[in-house]
Amino acid sequence: MMDLHELRTFCVVAEELNMTRAAHRLHMTQPPLSRKIKSLEEDLGSRLFVRSPRGLALTPTGQFLYEQARQLLDKVENTAATIRRMERHQRPLLGIGFVPSVFYDQLPLLVRELRQKDETELNLIEMTTVQQIQALKAGRIDIGFGRLRIDDPDIEQIRLFDEPLLAALPTGHSLEGTNPTLEELACNPLILFPARPRPSFADLIQGFFHRRSIKTQVVQETNELQTALGLVASGLGITLVPEQVMNVQRSGISYARLADDSICTQVIFSRRKAEPHTPLMKEINTIMTKHHQK
Template identity: 35%
Template sequence: MELRQAAAFVVTADEGHVGRAAARLHVTQPTLSRQIAALERSLGVPLFDRTRRQLALTPAGEVFLAGARELVRRADELAAAAQRAHRGELGVLRVGFVQSATFAALPRLLGAFRAAVPHVRVEVTAMTTLRQVDALADDRIDAGLLRPQFTVPDLRLRTMSHDELCAALPGGHPLARRRRVSLADLADESFVFYERDSGPAVHDTIVGHCRAAGFSPRIVQEAVDVQTIVALVAANLGVSLLITPTPHTDEKAVVYRPLVEKLPTWEMSLAWSVHNRSPVLARLLESAPA
């Protein structure tokens, strides 16, 4: 049995007339009659009673019609789903992100994507930049929001934002009363810092800025994520230097102050592999805000 034969049978049964069914199917009457006859041979039963003047279904035809309708409907749905998947409107999008992306870049990116293609399932995973680079190469994620510190040959990047470094201070700290602080103002402070193993480029660059300002930061506590750093600053364990944007906090607990120094900004980039031909990824790149 072929799908086109089942579809022809359903139309013929609905019309109750071979001529009208043939016109609806855009085939000749002999062609349609041959399709129905071939279907009956493959089933081994007659579907139409040809002894009557008016076309009528046999008992076998009545039973077969209900299933044939469902078969044709499902075939149409599958065809439509395949076409939507080809257009990137169905499927799964896997996105990695550095934690600082959660405060602006990730909501902007996925919000625009969801508005464009609401039926794609999105899977997000927090990952360091280094882990994202490996995951993109191994096709474990489709796209990443990361802080590029080096060039990877098969990776493409699109800049999402240029973010500045700021000071995070306990709410009651004397420097919290200033509109801006300089790195030199922090020379004698205890620091809560990014854990180097989770992001050596970020860690080393910030330490380098401090040394350029004339001191090495006295690191008393390290943390993997920015929320933990902010919590430790709020607990008055020390101050920190964070890449903006930063988590929202009560200013009685933690305040953020821009730096006096004009330091290089940190790039937040959308990254993907040139070898990934996923239609869903293509839709993400189309919808990504500039």
């Protein structure tokens, strides 16, 4: 089982791609650092680096681990920093749940406006729409941004806008530069996300094919959007993503608009129906109404 110290050590080596520089950053000597990396590779049963006289390079497995480890470490560091700020300034905490695919356009605008108020501490938590509903009812978050309609008597959901879906393709794919139909996409291995919990965005995507009686070849299901894009870049298959994901500049991937531009996904704002009308919630309602009207 990997611990946070091992992940931090690995990330430093992955960023430096040089054992001497990595050891210097970690305030240790090179031999024990090399042993730590070798031990991690043995525990995982996979090589993480390719070693050559010119230095190190990440293997595909190493690149995948780095992306996942960096996200995890960032979450841990951000959580600790938030707690320290809350204690220092004694400001109220606003929990915001979000699916990753809404964080490339509209959500950052809301976060920026709330931060400018400097009256509350924000805690951003990545979670599926189903998890958001559960967290709202349990009081773990205050508002959520997702893509699914969930019927619950305690939760109010507001459609903010519709967003076209795009096909994410490996660079050089035969459909690159075209406007593919669902039938053309179904001829390719399909990567879905998230794998769980269900229902999820994966079911939404499958529904577009099933309603047209189109069979799909699901080759992989993963919980993370970034992992799905990584699998696409590796040539394992294709996936469908909301339009704002185009803002992610990632090598090895091209995006194609679909022939049917009515194939869309919603961005949905969720909150508790019984939420008290505090000044903070009134401010959020004002901001959300403004963005909704746009």
